Amino acid sequence: MPQTAAASAPVDRRHPRRSPRIHRAWFVAAVAFVTIIGAAGFASLPGLLIEPLHAEFAWSRATIGFAVSVNLALYGLTAPFAAALMDRFGIRRVVALALLVIASGSLATVWMTAPWQLVLFWGVLVGLGSGSMALAFAATVTGRWFTARRGLVTGILTAAGASGQLVFLPLLAWLVDHHGWRPATVTVSLSALAVAPFAWLLMRDHPADVGLAPYGGTYAQKPAPVPGAARRALRVLLDAARTGPFWLLAGTFAICGASTSGLVKTHFVPAAHDHGMPVTAAAGLLAVVGVFDVIGTVASGWLTDRFDSRRLLAVYYALRGVSLLFLPMLLAPSVRPPLLFFIVFYGLDWVATVPPTIALCREHYGDDGAIVFGWVLASHQIGAAGVAFLGGLTRDLTGSYDTVWYASGALCAMAALMAMTIRRR
Template identity: 35%
Template sequence: MTLSGLLTSQLIEELGWTTLSTTVGITINMILYGATAPFAIHSMEKYGIKKIVVLSLVVLCVGALVCTINSKIVFNLAWGILVGLGCGALTMSFGALFARSWFKRTGLPTGILTASAVTGQFVLLPGWAKLANEFGWRAPLIGCVVLTVITLLVICLLLNEKRSAIRTVTAYHLKPDSTFVDVFVNLKTFVKNKKFWVIALAFGMCGATTNGLMWSSFTPAANMEGIPIADASYLLLIVGVLNIPGTIGAGWLSDRINKQALLSVIFILRGASLIWLPFILTQPVGWELIAFAVVFGVFDVATVPPVINLCNQIFGDQGPSAFSWINVAHQLGAGLVALTGGMIAFITGSYYMLWFIAGGLCFIAAVIVLSPYHSEQPVQSVSP
């Protein structure tokens, strides 16, 4: 997913594309990354986890291969639809489903699962950037195809009852008689609850100030200011590494302190770092940008465990399903900001204003999460 910013920069350099050339595909990708999750979870419960995981990885592999075709239309369709669907089926909601299945206190395990996902998104970027510089823009996509094929082999060989006991968990959730209509029946129940809307609004602003920025806008923004793509990728590597203690720590804290207060502090500190960024992005990579990467990394995805924990407390066994729909709002926010960033850069020649808009959204979210409608009190009993 984080390849979008790197690919945009490479396509501008090598093929003369503009920031708008990939904006539509990136926006569709981010929206589907969220919108796919409720249906993916339903499918895992109906058809089994392994089948949906394999299908998602195959779609992802095909999408990455199709993206190597030198065509703006093909790239936007493949990146937007195929890669969006493939990644969306294995998003944070996937982790929420497992955490709810195995653990009574979901904060810490959710933090670890989220940290692993974000680490995969960021840690590989410097390697992809080096490949792109040496072999061209197609190299990172081919590298992802290779990793996907390896993952498929591992899944086919190891994801079975004998080696992982995963079938027992799948059987517990198996709903062979369910239909896709049930997905919307659950949504109808959620939208009647004010707490759902408050969490969704705040999480939408979360997506706007994380995925919508760092995945698609940071690398081209840094490159416009004279920072090499490789250096920008190393900064994102720092963000990814610091996500590990930040997200795990937030998960541990969400099991022990008020989640609303925790979320508010995270949003305030994230917003402050984003307001600082435009003043230091014009400088060569030094301690200021490294400090930004450290601070932003700690609070980048730290909102996810508290939000999942809130969903599990408020909606009980329907918590993962509720979170999957709330994650749609997260990705809608991300997609809108990715689109906005591309338009701002195209019109003004800089992403300068985008960082102030994102910082302001963080401060608004910090207030929203303190709303009385964002209470941790359950609306229905939680199954033991």
């Protein structure tokens, strides 16, 4: 009987429990990893939709690119508010609602007949939902549950998006090629719905909820909910905007978005198709990017724990710029070794910039670092949105993507220089 009573007694949240052999923080990180993978289908689909929608509805590539740009811009602009909402309402509620919004927006595109519906469903709804599942989610989980190994965990959670791309892209490309684009959008919707209960039931908002200290840290009471999420997000922006590091981080990350999500993720498949490469082969190459992105991002997180984040960013952007300058010469009807080398090299650098950027936000802005990173991520997505539209427009006007590849390579060189001018704190 004494054992039964002790077992049924409520947990005392005022004092920490002894940490288990495997800290609960790693379990929470694993849940976050699976949740991000399940929601990653939305990021794999835009590049596969351009040609089918152009063929079925005769919409221009610029029109389709505009809808993608709205999605990317809202993805970024929602992120800082999502980070503040997680402080106000908890991670579980925000993430579960975001997954439902992604699922509804993706599913609604099945019945669209006009471009404005593509902008509303895929641009606005999926953009808002995915913005709440943005990298600010990874930054919030890492900041709350980890004191040690933050760079490594940030790299792992960032790589989850690439893992999702690896899982979904070949499947979605096959569905688009054999059954049309509608079954692919339904698949994205169902995957988001599948992980919503998983996140709701297994995610925990704070270590104090289970009576633990953060991994590698000391126990602290769970902070009270922060009211006025939108007001706080704007206040943090105004405070950060008065500092030089914020603008340098925002500028470099805008170029990061322009040269990855806006350019390669959106336009690589149609650009390769222009050179005679089958869509499934081009999508398979992007999936390989996802494989090496996992390796590169986790390695970048490990390096961020040990080396100057500014120097890492400078190296990453410089190498990315060089690789993009060579890409127009490598595209061909078939996959050849030089193109495979580009895919591996570029994949290692795909989002390796994220761990050092988050580390610099945390270094300069402390407890507001996750929200500041949300605003920096907004600049990333604005850069991506601009190139998603301009890339399609350039293709419509010139019949080629070559100009966009060269311009992005030059921008990456500029980002490398900007990273080195960020002051150390």
